[in-house]
Amino acid sequence: MMNKEKIRADFPMIQSEFEKGRIYFDSAATSFKPKCVIDKVVEYYTKESANIHRGDYDLSYQVSSEYETVRKLCAKFLNAKSENEIVFTSGASSSLNLVAYGYGQKFLKADDIILSTEAEHASNILPWFKVSEVTGARIEYIPLDKEGIFDLEAYKKVLSDLGNKIKVVTLAHVSNVLGNIVPIKEVTRLAHEVGAVVVCDGAQSVPHIKVDVQDLDVDFLCFSSHKMLGPSGVGVLYGKYELLDVMDPFMLGGGSNARFDICGNILLKNPPFKFEAGTPCVEGVLGFGEALKYLMDIGMENVEEEGRELHKYFLEEMLKLDNVIVYNPKSETSIVTFNVKDIFAQDVACYLNSQGIAVRSGNHCAKILLNVIGASETIRASLYLYNTKEEVDRAIEVIKGVTLEKCIGASI
Ligand SMILES: Cc1ncc(COP(=O)(O)O)c(C=O)c1O
Known part of the structure; x- marks a missing residue:
């Protein structure tokens, strides 16, 4: 209680x-934010204002270490295998766009199928429209029942009709309109049987229900801090390391590369850093860490x-x-x-x-x-x-x- x-x-x-x-x-x-989250953001601006991973002085070391501690905490919260599977983004929309661009646009080709539903939030369907436009892959929809609820039998039928042409199954774990929980573990098991990867939009599930990425076995999970008591401007892309490793970043720039030269050769860092070009929302991530602790304490x-x-x-x-x-x-x-x-x-x-x-x-x-x-x-x-x-x-x-x-x- x-x-x-x-x-x-x-x-x-x-x-x-x-x-x-x-x-x-x-x-x-x-969501509203508890005082511990607000205090942490204020503390950053009043006592810890320094960039991360860039300064050769104590304050920068300290903030960098706190920032990376939040990554570890987030991995623990989701039961990810490693903190290297946690990419910080600016929100669920940016995480979903990153997967669509970095995985979808890179690996999909004409006549491949992206399977989704008619219940998706714009942030989990418009990026796939773009993938379809760029690659020629087709979007197909799993029929919902008449109340708009995900129907496992209909999904099984689509899988058996379209089989291994399906390369991506992308859907919300919890609908932001109807609040129903999609049986994502079973969805994922069946998607893997036809060789598809599963992108789970967890914007409305991660704040409310226990999400264990190893148990669900989803390939990608996207969500926002601000819907789960944390600051806005921060999101998470969880991805299986081997998939993050082969994906392209959405943005290039400072912090994400190990080396580049005048001929245009770029050596990117390993995940998650290759996806985090530019100065991130440091105070937001630190505040997000407090939100995670708050939820974990409860x-x-x-x-x-x-x-x-x-x-x-x-x-x-x-x-x-x-x-x-x-x-x-x-x-x-x-x-x-x-x-x-x-x-x-x-x-x-x-x-x-x-x-x-x-x-x-x-x-x-x-x-x-x-x-x-x-x-x-x-x-x-x-x-x-x-x-x-x-x-x-x-x-x-x-x-x-x-x-x-x-x-x-x-x-x-
Ligand atoms: C299901 C779902 N997906 C994605 C998003 C996008 O989240 P954000 O606006 O934080 O990027 C939302 C936001 O309402 C959502 O409810």
Whole structure:
């Protein structure tokens, strides 16, 4: 059991005068940060401001060592074989683009198949559109069920129809709209049988459920620090070392090369450094390290259990309301996606805001999925470990009372 009061006390945003009494249900977009994360970022700027891997003085050695300690911690968090499998990027989008460019554009060729789903976030499908355009590889979609949920049987059928033409299977572990968990371990096992590599978009899974990359056996995993209590501007690409080793970097520059000469010969460093050209977001990585420690202290099993409990409660209460349509009654993580009947999603979101409840409305960057579930816009409420059942109760009371008149009043 979590000590909710203690957790809430750790988050300055929850304690802030402006936010006091408000309800933040938009953690799938970005999470609040605990004080230890904020303190670390401030500490870097007040006591540790130096570049990493570049200075021949104590402060630079110290910051470099702290930075590399976060890499080790992240490897431990994911149960990666080595910290050399952890590449720091600027976020999930940049990690996904790096794989698409560095692996997809390098190794795919005409008539190869990239297998994905219609539920993907733009950041995990647009980079593959580009791979397709550049290489001639084709994108095929695993049919989802009518609620937009990943269907293992449909996947097996696609694998047996297309077989070893499939070179990449790329999909989200948890949908950012529907919150369902894709059975990624089984997906990966089957993909490997046809010789495909698996790119897992973990932006919505890594913050909420225990992810063990050796157990899942995924080839690549991409996620962002800012959705898991860490600073923005930092992301992770986990990749199996032998794949990172043969991949091309997306950027070239300082820090990523061992040597270059006037003839244009470049000798790149080994992974992960060959992917980290330029000065990184040092303070962000240090803050991310604190976020990892914070989550590890609580235990990801507990984070997951708390998320499920809170979500189950919220979902059950939502399903009792007769003025709403819930699009993801089977979701397992902290996302509830809904509409109030006959009212435009954004008008409802504006009204909820007027009542102190922060949610997101629209297509949530998964523009193809909304055709599948039959709604052009939805409202997404996404919770995290600092939310409470009392907040859910208050939100339910407000949602229950939403009317067109109130929404029009709120948007004037
Ligand atoms: C499933 C999924 N993938 C990728 C991303 C992109 O993450 P970022 O904006 O941090 O790069 C998001 C962000 O919402 C997401 O939900």
